[in-house]
Amino acid sequence: MEELINTLKAQIIKVLNLEDINPEDINPDDPLFGEGLGLDSIDALELIVLLEKEYGIKIENSADAKKIFSSIRTLAEFISENRKK
Amino acid sequence: MSKTNIISDYCKIRGNKIIINDNTEFFEENYSNFGNFIKTIYKSTQINYPKFYKMDDLCKLAFVTSELILKCNNLSNKYKPDEISVIISNSCSTIETDTNYYNTIKDNSNYFPSPSVFVYTLPNITIGEVCIKNHFMGENIFFISEKFDSEFISSYVNNILDNNKAQACICGWVEYNKDNYESFLYIAEKNTDENNNKLIHNANNVKQLYLK
Amino acid sequence: MSEKVYVTGLGIISSIGNNVDETLISLKNLRQGIGTIKYLDSRHKNIIPVCEIKFSDEELVKIANVPHNKKYTRTALLGIIAAKQAVINSQILNDSHWRTGLISGTTVGGMGRTELYYNKYIDFNIFGDFLGYIETHDCGESTERIAEFLKIKDYVTTISTACSSSANAIMFGARLIKNNILDRVIVGGTESLTKFTLNGFNTLMILDKESCKPFDENRSGLNLGEGAAYIVIESEKCIKSSEKEIFCELSGYANANDAFHQTASSPDGLGAYLAMKNALYKSELSTTDIDYINVHGTGTPNNDLSEGKAIQRLFSPDIPKFSSTKPYTGHTLGACGAIEAIFSILAIKHRIIYPNLNFENPINELGFSPVKKIIKDVEIRNVMSNSFGFGGNNTSLIFSKC
Numbered sequence: 001m002e003e004l005i006n007t008l009k010a011q012i013i014k015v016l017n018l019e020d021i022n023p024e025d026i027n028p029d030d031p032l033f034g035e036g037l038g039l040d041s042i043d044a045l046e047l048i049v050l051l052e053k054e055y056g057i058k059i060e061n062s063a064d065a066k067k068i069f070s071s072i073r074t075l076a077e078f079i080s081e082n083r084k085k
Numbered sequence: 086m087s088k089t090n091i092i093s094d095y096c097k098i099r100g101n102k103i104i105i106n107d108n109t110e111f112f113e114e115n116y117s118n119f120g121n122f123i124k125t126i127y128k129s130t131q132i133n134y135p136k137f138y139k140m141d142d143l144c145k146l147a148f149v150t151s152e153l154i155l156k157c158n159n160l161s162n163k164y165k166p167d168e169i170s171v172i173i174s175n176s177c178s179t180i181e182t183d184t185n186y187y188n189t190i191k192d193n194s195n196y197f198p199s200p201s202v203f204v205y206t207l208p209n210i211t212i213g214e215v216c217i218k219n220h221f222m223g224e225n226i227f228f229i230s231e232k233f234d235s236e237f238i239s240s241y242v243n244n245i246l247d248n249n250k251a252q253a254c255i256c257g258w259v260e261y262n263k264d265n266y267e268s269f270l271y272i273a274e275k276n277t278d279e280n281n282n283k284l285i286h287n288a289n290n291v292k293q294l295y296l297k
Numbered sequence: 298m299s300e301k302v303y304v305t306g307l308g309i310i311s312s313i314g315n316n317v318d319e320t321l322i323s324l325k326n327l328r329q330g331i332g333t334i335k336y337l338d339s340r341h342k343n344i345i346p347v348c349e350i351k352f353s354d355e356e357l358v359k360i361a362n363v364p365h366n367k368k369y370t371r372t373a374l375l376g377i378i379a380a381k382q383a384v385i386n387s388q389i390l391n392d393s394h395w396r397t398g399l400i401s402g403t404t405v406g407g408m409g410r411t412e413l414y415y416n417k418y419i420d421f422n423i424f425g426d427f428l429g430y431i432e433t434h435d436c437g438e439s440t441e442r443i444a445e446f447l448k449i450k451d452y453v454t455t456i457s458t459a460c461s462s463s464a465n466a467i468m469f470g471a472r473l474i475k476n477n478i479l480d481r482v483i484v485g486g487t488e489s490l491t492k493f494t495l496n497g498f499n500t501l502m503i504l505d506k507e508s509c510k511p512f513d514e515n516r517s518g519l520n521l522g523e524g525a526a527y528i529v530i531e532s533e534k535c536i537k538s539s540e541k542e543i544f545c546e547l548s549g550y551a552n553a554n555d556a557f558h559q560t561a562s563s564p565d566g567l568g569a570y571l572a573m574k575n576a577l578y579k580s581e582l583s584t585t586d587i588d589y590i591n592v593h594g595t596g597t598p599n600n601d602l603s604e605g606k607a608i609q610r611l612f613s614p615d616i617p618k619f620s621s622t623k624p625y626t627g628h629t630l631g632a633c634g635a636i637e638a639i640f641s642i643l644a645i646k647h648r649i650i651y652p653n654l655n656f657e658n659p660i661n662e663l664g665f666s667p668v669k670k671i672i673k674d675v676e677i678r679n680v681m682s683n684s685f686g687f688g689g690n691n692t693s694l695i696f697s698k699c
Contacts, residue, residue, distance in 0.1 A: 222571055
């Protein structure tokens with residue numbers, strides 16, 4: 001799980017252009033949206049693309065995404081259980 | 086022809102040079118690509134705005150150019166949000182981002198359309214970014230023309246100022262086409278007594294500044 | 298004192314009609330343009346419904362009656378068809394001593410051909426007829442083609458501000474007349490369906506897989522459409538010297554920026570509120586003078602709530618009758634401002650208010666509803682038409698009976 005979390009941090013930083021942020025700066029239990037990293041709705045959509053591209057998981061309904069994306073840890077757990085790649 | 090509007094500040098970024106109000110502020114001879122160049126300028130402004138990194142190159146160029154003139158002239162201190170207008174033009178719209186977006190859908194076996202890239206495939210998003218950062222809510226429009234048309238832009242802006250549709254306007258030309266980029270933005274404002282030494286806002290003066 | 302601006306000609310083509318008469322019949326008969334993708338070669342063919350015009354590009358070439366030896370994009374063809382109708386309707390080409398311009402709004406331009414041929418363009422070993430389309434890509438090119446076809450020379454320009462493009466074209470045209478730069482202007486916009494926009498909106502997850510339900514509590518997105526529409530606007534001076542039919546006056550317009558997000562509207566709809574309020578101010582009308590609002594109403598969760606809040610703030614307690622006509626035509630992006638301007642003008646002329654098709658339940662937060670059934674034989678003095686684009690570009694137009 002820790003390895004996946006670290007990989008995810010790097011992927012998120014790259015895909016969302018979080019240039020000034022280092023992986024060490026991200027606490028895996030901090031909220032991704034709202035406070036914490038402060039991502040927005042377009043970032044959420046890019047994460048949905050990331051899930052499909054890197055892990056083969058398709059999310060059809062953007063409303064489902066909210067729970068999955070609460071933090072990097074919840075995201076990692078979801079990927080662990082559902083990944084096809 | 087309006088006699089009451091002035092050009093209060095301008096900024097040009099062209100060919101590795103930045104000119105702000107007749108001063109060459111920054112000259113980087115050996116930049117490796119536009120991305121590094123514009124990032125360096127952004128950092129030198131010391132504006133802390135992480136959303137900058139999400140913008141495409143056209144928006145980064147427009148954003149940085151506008152921030153450089155706003156540093157000289159903080160319009161938000163002088164006017165209400167809906168009194169500030171933004172009018173930008175260019176010739177190739179968002180061609181670079183269009184191509185980048187197309188690359189995410191052209192290959193059937195690697196088909197992943199990117200929402201964050203798609204968002205930038207409209208030229209007026211440049212205006213959106215400037216307005217979002219500064220909370221400008223006045224009239225705004227994006228024109229496509231073959232070349233920068235100082236006659237047209239100056240008369241359009243004078244019309245808006247003279248009819249009190251705005252009290253100040255950020256306007257000009259922002260073009261990005263791979264490594265062929267250019268921005269020229271200036272602030273046009275209604276004249277007040279303190280600004281006697283400023284250039285009158287007319288087609289000729291705008292053209293001269295652009296060509297300098 | 299600046300001249301008033303009058304509408305003297307209309308031209309339109311969309312998925313619900315190839316001209317004004319057909320469009321009006323569809324509007325009255327609640328006929329929608331939505332269906333399965335037929336002409337666009339997309340992987341979403343049987344999944345995402347669209348409001349496509351039921352002609353291939355080759356058929357549009359015949360309808361537009363353009364020279365066969367030149368390359369025309371779908372966007373340009375639709376534009377020529379609609380603009381020609383408007384010009385014939387207004388009879389403006391009969392007298393050429395007035396200063397005449399063309400302002401057209403579009404977002405895709407020639408993207409339809411570019412996405413077909415791009416890989417061939419960049420392979421320098423392949424040659425062919427398709428190379429002639431390279432120069433048709435730009436937004437400005439379709440405008441130039443329309444101008445060339447109609448022989449408009451005095452003033453030609455293109456506006457590209459997303460979904461408010463053609464509304465801004467109308468506003469800009471009015472300004473040119475009021476500032477005595479032109480006497481008459483053909484204003485509007487054109488847009489064709491492309492894989493570019495279909496995939497883009499799909500990845501933003503704002504498309505409805507069914508026919509859209511604007512202003513409904515259970516709305517889930519928009520449907521893409523294509524089309525073109527142009528109106529001819531003229532100065533008072535021009536009108537005085539002729540006997541032609543005047544449809545109405547373009548009495549008010551305004552534009553404001555929402556300054557919130559690249560693609561989402563602010564929760565309080567401030568940009569929309571400012572655009573509507575300033576348009577009213579321009580027209581010297583009060584809120585109670587507006588008999589119908591043709592809302593932007595795309596059917597996305599975000600737009601409809603935001604626009605609804607703005608309407609509530611401006612018009613309460615007497616919210617005018619309003620509806621979104623996008624369930625008829627889909628969201629025609631850059632062309633929607635002009636298409637819906639024509640619907641607004643027809644509402645005045647034919648004394649009709651269109652229903653907001655597919656509506657069932659009002660948005661909880663708003664508590665008010667659009668028009669559910671078509672209303673005929675109703676006096677309409679003033680119509681407001683809203684078009685809000687990505688980038689927070691919000692425009693509101695007002696048409697008045699004269």
